[in-house]
Amino acid sequence: MGIRILRGDITKQHVDAIVNAANTSLLGGGGVDGAIHRAGGPAILEECQELRRSRYGKGLPTGQAVATTAGRLPARWVIHTVGPVYTEDEDRGDLLASCYRESLAVADRLGVDSIAFPAVSAGVYGWPAESAAAIAVGTVRETATNVSDIRFVLFTDEVLAAFQRALD
Numbered sequence: 783m784g785i786r787i788l789r790g791d792i793t794k795q796h797v798d799a800i801v802n803a804a805n806t807s808l809l810g811g812g813g814v815d816g817a818i819h820r821a822g823g824p825a826i827l828e829e830c831q832e833l834r835r836s837r838y839g840k841g842l843p844t845g846q847a848v849a850t851t852a853g854r855l856p857a858r859w860v861i862h863t864v865g866p867v868y869t870e871d872e873d874r875g876d877l878l879a880s881c882y883r884e885s886l887a888v889a890d891r892l893g894v895d896s897i898a899f900p901a902v903s904a905g906v907y908g909w910p911a912e913s914a915a916a917i918a919v920g921t922v923r924e925t926a927t928n929v930s931d932i933r934f935v936l937f938t939d940e941v942l943a944a945f946q947r948a949l950d
């Protein structure tokens with residue numbers, strides 16, 4: 783298993799699966815979620831709506847993951863996961879770790895060989911970059927998986943630098 787850190791737009795990645803930092807509604811939003819739905823087209827939202835009807839009437843719980851088509855994206859699948867909102871009052875690091883573990887479990891069930899993750903919760907959800915990176919890299923390293931190519935695709939200098947420090 784190899785872990786790499788790249789700078790860029792995750793929607794451009796030619797991998798089997800990209801991970802979306804979604805919200806419980808699964809119905810889209812801003813940040814990387816908005817970018818994925820825009821670039822992938824309506825087929826992703828249609829499948830998310832179907833998942834809400836069939837399996838997740840109350841939405842996808844925080845820390846869990848589920849796959850849909852990637853529509854027009856170069857990837858084959860989008861794995862949607864819901865990161866925790868950061869708060870100083872409570873340690874939600876286990877929920878953030880769960881996003882990475884559960885995404886890899888979904889990837890393994892799909893037979894995915896390559897996957898790209900964004901920095902889940904490190905944007906709108908307010909997670910400090912250093913901590914988000916340590917949890918992401920630490921969890922992926924500790925998780926047994928058949929995925930051989932794991933990439934973190936990062937959008938900002940601050941988050942990129944934090945992931946580089948976490949990997950070193």
Ligand code: AR6
Nearest residue numbers: 791792803805811812813814815817903904905906907937
């Ligand atoms: N490729 C890679 N990373 C990106 C991209 C991109 N195209 N665009 C943004 N990022 P965020 P969250 C980075 O806010 O904190 C949405 O509205 C961004 O710079 O997308 O988990 C959802 O619907 C940051 O480092 O996700 C939820 O409501 C990282 O992706 C909520 O935001 C995550 O930032 C989830 O918040």
